Amino acid sequence: MGYVTAGQGFSRDSRYLTTRITADGRDGYPVEPGRYRLVVSRACPWASRAVVVRRLLGLEEALPMAVAGPVHDERSWTFDLDPGGRDPVLGIKRLREAYFARDPGYDRGITVPAIVDVPTGRVVTNDFPQITLDLSLEWTAYHRPGAPALYPPELRAEIDGVNEAVYRDVNNGVYRAGFAGSQEAYAEAYRSLFDRLERLSERLERSRYLVGDTITEADVRLFTTLVRFDAVYHGHFKCNRRKLTEMPVLWAYARDLFQTPGFGDTVDFVHIKRHYHLVHTDINPTGIVPAGPDLRGWLAPHGRAGLGGRPFGDGTAPGPVPPGEAVPYAHGPLG
Structure with a gap:
């Protein structure tokens, strides 16, 4: 299964189901609690955004979740974590079955996150940037009491601007470096990545969060890349100017979020490392999964509270992780 094209830079296929x-x-799919199933992998940073936002907003009952295993092949993500290797609600072994149920000739990426209409078994959308915004804006009738405003109207223009730069240079930038097929393409992605991380560090030196004084969609999107940085991107994707732990501001910022309910309690480092090192066989042909890095630092004091800010604004933290959704070794294992 190849991800690198010799002599070329990496270009993400963004032909999503919108x-x-x-x-x-208005698109024929009204918000209805229990009607849809959010399919994710805890290994995937794009899916992890949806997992975090769903938990912060308290949508666990309204939008049940299916978790695919961390390793897939060219035929798509599988439900090998479930008994019999089938999702117990959708009754399918591979996510591609839900894509083909919508379009038998589907020829685009079979990606997570995907939201499936349970009555028909068809994927509705895999448009990951819009999914999290719609969870904030369209599912408000089912938000928990005290749910934070992750995309407040007065900050949307600034959030959108930050998100655009972070996606280009950081979220997708690590892939542009890791999947580069030429030295030139790699060098450009590497430079853009670390230039952007330096600018983000400068921004976060004086502000606890990226936009405003509370957690927003922008923080969710940056976090899911930062939490994977030392475990996979630094070595596996050759993003090795510095580790996250060697960037003091970003490291403290990432620890602050990790220790906030809804963030670190959704992270499975075991799945993350298995996915990248076992699936990308053209980058890691031996299939050896690294034993490191030491993860215990994620629980160290971060000192960011002194910058002010209120994580949930006028809202409250989410409660305990619902039964059945707890991550084994949610913080590591950190020992």
Whole structure:
């Protein structure tokens, strides 16, 4: 299964299914509690955004979740974590079955996150940037009491600007470095990545969060890359100018979020490392999964509270992780 094209830079296939699930159902899919299933992998940073936002907003009952295993092949993600290797609700072994149920000739990426309409077994959307925004804006009737405003109207323009730069240079930038097929493409991605990380460090020196004084969509999107940085991107993707632990501001910022309910309690480092090192066989042909890094530092004091800010604004932290959704070794294992 190849990800690198010799002599070329990496270009992400962004032909997503852009059907939306909305409060008014204008695309034919109204918000209905229990009707849909959010399919994710805890290994995937794009899916992890949806996992974090769903938990912060308290949508666990309204939007049940299926967790695919961390390793897939060219035929798509599988439900090998479930008894019999089938998702117990959708009854399928591979996520591609839900894509083909929507379009038998589907020829695009079979990606997570994906939201599946349970009655028909069809994927509604895999448009990961829009999914989390719609969880904030369209599912408000089912948010928990005290749910934070992750995409407040007065900050949306600034959040969008930050998100655009972070996606280009950081979220997708690590892939552009890791999947580069030429030295030139790698060098450009590497430079853009670390230039952006330096600018983010400067921004976060004086502000606890990226936009405003509370957690927003922007923080969720940056976190899911930072939490994977030392475990996979630094070595596996050759993003090795510095480790996250060697960037003091970003390291403290990432620890602050990790220790905030809804963030670190969704992270499975075992799945993350297995996915990248076992799936990307053209980068890691031996299939050896590294034993490190030492993860205990994620629970060290971060000192960011002195910058002010209130993580959830006028809201409250989410409660305990629901039964059945706890991550084994949620913080590591950190020992």
